[in-house]
Amino acid sequence: MKFNDYHAHTSLSYCCDIGITPRTYADVVQRTDSLESVAITNHGFAIYFPEPTAWRWEFMTDPAMFDEQRDWGNERLLRHLDAVDEFREKGLRTGVEVEMMSDGRLTVDPKLADRLDVIVGSVHWLPVSWNTGGDPGEILDFWLAHTHRLCQAGIDVLGHPLRWISGQVDGVPKEIVPTIVEMARDANVAIEINAHYIVETDVPLIREAARTGARVTFCTDAHRRDEIGRFDYHLELLEEAGLTMDSLTFWQPSRRA
Ligand SMILES: [Zn+2]
Ligand SMILES: [Zn+2]
Numbered sequence: 001m002k003f004n005d006y007h008a009h010t011s012l013s014y015c016c017d018i019g020i021t022p023r024t025y026a027d028v029v030q031r032t033d034s035l036e037s038v039a040i041t042n043h044g045f046a047i048y049f050p051e052p053t054a055w056r057w058e059f060m061t062d063p064a065m066f067d068e069q070r071d072w073g074n075e076r077l078l079r080h081l082d083a084v085d086e087f088r089e090k091g092l093r094t095g096v097e098v099e100m101m102s103d104g105r106l107t108v109d110p111k112l113a114d115r116l117d118v119i120v121g122s123v124h125w126l127p128v129s130w131n132t133g134g135d136p137g138e139i140l141d142f143w144l145a146h147t148h149r150l151c152q153a154g155i156d157v158l159g160h161p162l163r164w165i166s167g168q169v170d171g172v173p174k175e176i177v178p179t180i181v182e183m184a185r186d187a188n189v190a191i192e193i194n195a196h197y198i199v200e201t202d203v204p205l206i207r208e209a210a211r212t213g214a215r216v217t218f219c220t221d222a223h224r225r226d227e228i229g230r231f232d233y234h235l236e237l238l239e240e241a242g243l244t245m246d247s248l249t250f251w252q253p254s255r256r257a
Helices: 022-031 044-048 051-056 064-085 110-115 136-151 176-186 202-212 232-241
Strands: 003-005 035-043 092-098 118-121 190-194 215-219
Touching: 003 215, 022 035, 022 092, 035 044, 035 064, 035 118, 044 051, 044 064, 044 092, 064 092, 064 110, 136 176, 176 190, 176 202, 190 202, 202 215, 202 232
Parallel strands: 003 035, 035 092, 092 118, 190 215
Antiparallel strands: none
């Protein structure tokens, strides 16, 4: 069985351990029989913004900030993509993990899309949340509408689909899972099963993906050395859900030849 990991970070992402580089991943792919490829998908906000600005999230509601940073970020991203492509023959793939800003644009310059094998779209911050005093219904509605629009915004993979909402409301309603899977399916976007931060809805999520034939990806979302190339959680989850690898339709990249 060969795994392909389409979501992993290097130290270019501010939340990743120091010293993790494309070479770190290439070495793991080379020595791990069960690992075929890894896409390096650093955060768009870390590529386009210096660290203090990135964590303030103002760019989410003020996308003009992204335009101001675009040339700076493109230069950083191109340098990084060149570094990843040096290991293409050794199983590395290029990518980004992006947010969708309030105007519907992603935090990557679309001009560089043809250099990317995968665009993971995720939610890490929204302007309506428990810390802004939102009530659970309001937060759920905002997040659902945002996720729907994110699926239509040009992403390939919906990263950790229920992580953010799981931290916002107690007991995410079960009916949400089929809604999310359908949103992704309709937009031709893959559902990610993410091992970096696990949530209660992972079992119903993988079952619904199997039931509907929605495409899925097993991703490590590695931020630490001990997470690289590890699919133990995905295999445990399959067992818990009463499924096998053959029950699922796995997504494959097609942006680059
Ligand atoms: Zn993420
Ligand atoms: Zn990530």
